[in-house]
Amino acid sequence: MKRFIILLLAVTLGLQSMLLVPAHAAMVSTGDAIAADTSVATDRDRLNALMQRQEVRQEMRRHGIDPDEAAARVAALSDAEVTEVAAKLDELPAGQSAIGIIVGAAVLIFLVLLITDLLCLTSIFNFTRCAAK
């Protein structure tokens, strides 16, 4: 976990300027309002909603990951894995709102690392399983 935080900080600080989506005025979509309301949406719904966000999909593409494939992998997580991922998401530094109008930089990096773990390209988290193991 400590290693993860160090890695996360290094990457976040290094790429901060490129990752933050500039704020712009707009209607708050119902989907985003649901994702931000932890009392209503289940962890799984929040996670799936996150994977559909434009910033997340763009971030996946930036790392050479197909966003549809990534969303499918997350959708296929077991209930136990979803609980772990959601818990980790909630632990992340709030920064510029972890999940809200803007998807924070820390969340973006976390999701990319989660997907690379699921694709067996990295092995960072101990709660993910990838097909090759």
Added chain:
Amino acid sequence: MPKPLIAVLMLLALAACAAPQTAQILKVSGDLPRHAEVASVPFFPQEALYCGPAALAMTLSWSGLEATPETIGPQVYTPGREGTLAPDVVAAARRNGRLAVEIRDLDTLLAEIAAGHPVLVFQNLGLDWWPQWHFAVAVGYDLERRVLILHSGTTERLETPLDAFEQTWRRSGYWALLTLPPERLPARAGFDRVLVAAAGLEQAGRADAALTAYEAVLRRWPDEPLAWLGKGNSLYAMERDKEAETALREVVRLEPESTAGWNNLAYVLSRLGRRDDAIDAALMAVALGGGEAAYIETLEEVASN
């Protein structure tokens, strides 16, 4: 996939451990009818790797749309992958204006069938390390004979042992989907899952279907701010601004601290030409939003009109 091959793979599935959800339901079926079948779910035999389009065409057809594997195929099939991804099925169902609600446990699956709703199911007919992905449609079950009835592959009404089905379903992560006409709610699903499905219709650009869904949701759950938000957003998308204002005012009446409610109300009021009221609403969002830049920009935008 030919019927004998499906049968062989089902037997392989039995070689693994017990099916816990089946065992539980057979022990305590609660208020589930002993057997049920949804009448007249159209059957389309799948061709080659087209089980995804065939399955979705069946449930969409049942829901009242004109759909065939040929028309649905381009919407879901990914040629490079030689198959269909589950999220693509959801997206296609939504673009077709259907309430796409995920089902993740056997008890709920059977309850929906008992309520007259066929369920699109995702199975792994192979093994964890050698998956054979498959989409089929569950149309009936019989607890006495312990079978699930599926439109699967080239077989109409394939009777499958419940425990074997559960194992193939477990390996897909227990993924299944309802595709309902938007005015019809699932028999069992909770508010949050239905809400997500309704919001999905908005996201897919079907504000008309979303509105119908939110109105059905509000008939069952009248005081949910998020459902009113969805209704308001849908009406705004359909340029029915006066009604949108009414819906969004319900949001902030039920939840006075809803930044989304105030923010969106500002836009509606602005488009209605009520600049001062719009500014007031935007100010509420700014005050409640803890200085988040997006709300300040909303304020600037409605003030500049």
